[in-house]
Amino acid sequence: METILVAGATGGVGKRVVSNLLANNYRVKALVRDANKAKALLDDSVELFEGDITLAETLTPQLMAGVSAIISCIGVRVQPVEGDTPNREKYYQGIKFYLPEVVDSPEMVEYEGIKNLIEIAKKYLSPRENLLNKAQGEMPTPLWIMISSAGVTRPGRPGINLEEEPPAVRLNDQLGGILTWKLRGEDVVRESGLPYTIIRPCALTEKSGDKLLIFDQGDNMKGQVSRETIAELCVQLLTLPQGCNKTFEVREEMETVSSLNLKEELANLQPDNEVATSGIQN
Numbered sequence: 001m002e003t004i005l006v007a008g009a010t011g012g013v014g015k016r017v018v019s020n021l022l023a024n025n026y027r028v029k030a031l032v033r034d035a036n037k038a039k040a041l042l043d044d045s046v047e048l049f050e051g052d053i054t055l056a057e058t059l060t061p062q063l064m065a066g067v068s069a070i071i072s073c074i075g076v077r078v079q080p081v082e083g084d085t086p087n088r089e090k091y092y093q094g095i096k097f098y099l100p101e102v103v104d105s106p107e108m109v110e111y112e113g114i115k116n117l118i119e120i121a122k123k124y125l126s127p128r129e130n131l132l133n134k135a136q137g138e139m140p141t142p143l144w145i146m147i148s149s150a151g152v153t154r155p156g157r158p159g160i161n162l163e164e165e166p167p168a169v170r171l172n173d174q175l176g177g178i179l180t181w182k183l184r185g186e187d188v189v190r191e192s193g194l195p196y197t198i199i200r201p202c203a204l205t206e207k208s209g210d211k212l213l214i215f216d217q218g219d220n221m222k223g224q225v226s227r228e229t230i231a232e233l234c235v236q237l238l239t240l241p242q243g244c245n246k247t248f249e250v251r252e253e254m255e256t257v258s259s260l261n262l263k264e265e266l267a268n269l270q271p272d273n274e275v276a277t278s279g280i281q282n
């Protein structure tokens, strides 16, 4: 039984990743800011570790003890300017239904925080048997799976028509450069040397995850996708070397699907060293 660390386990996607992992017989360790909140949301079998990725001193080596891979569902907290219900019902309805604001600093969470978590992962993540594949010249399965966002390279892109873009792209400046810092966080992951997969979902919904998925690269995609689907995808990626060292966008179609050949879809995507993933020069 492998232990997977879920960062952001109290979030909309994170809590679904946790239940999907448990249903697939993984052990789960959860990095959470508030253990009491996590206890109310997550199964009793989940090992809780309290920490804040913006505070490097809270990410002790113990966090990585026994952990063989990480799924990061962390995102800077967004809410309507007028506030939200305790269960964040307005946020989960979707950003297009309210005027949003960020609660914390996107630079600190999406960039500095991810840098802190990557540093500790690089030092203390327990080796996994997939590294054997690497020794044999094959792609390993990812050790770091991260949820980013469609649109991260669009703020400031020449020729972009903001009127036609999703709210997060249009409001990037007002939201503290949320997408700009997410892209910087992606860059940290791509440069880390850890085998990774970066998922850039379109607008997240609370709908059921039974729709056909569309994958693409180049960051031009618009649409929506359910949190349930993204959580399931994260867990499937743990065993799929075809997704390793790739960054891709994903959305869903209206039609429902009975089965998806995920291996084939991932194999058709380009590795990041063969496509331009980042709009920013470091």
Ligand SMILES: NC(=O)c1ccc[n+]([C@@H]2O[C@H](COP(=O)([O-])OP(=O)(O)OC[C@H]3O[C@@H](n4cnc5c(N)ncnc54)[C@H](OP(=O)(O)O)[C@@H]3O)[C@@H](O)[C@H]2O)c1
Residues within 6 Å of the ligand: 007, 008, 009, 010, 011, 012, 013, 014, 031, 032, 033, 034, 051, 052, 053, 054, 073, 074, 075, 076, 077, 078, 094, 095, 109, 113, 147, 148, 149, 150, 200, 201, 202, 203, 204, 205, 227
């Ligand atoms: N909303 C959308 O339409 C949309 C579209 C594309 C991509 N995304 C991205 O997809 C990801 C998942 O979205 P979601 O709706 O599941 O987000 P969410 O419900 O807001 O969950 C975010 C998680 O990150 C945690 N977190 C925030 N700051 C942290 C910190 N400093 N240290 C440790 N944990 C921290 C939160 O913990 P607390 O519970 O303690 O706050 C929460 O568990 C996010 O990266 C989001 O930006 C969202």
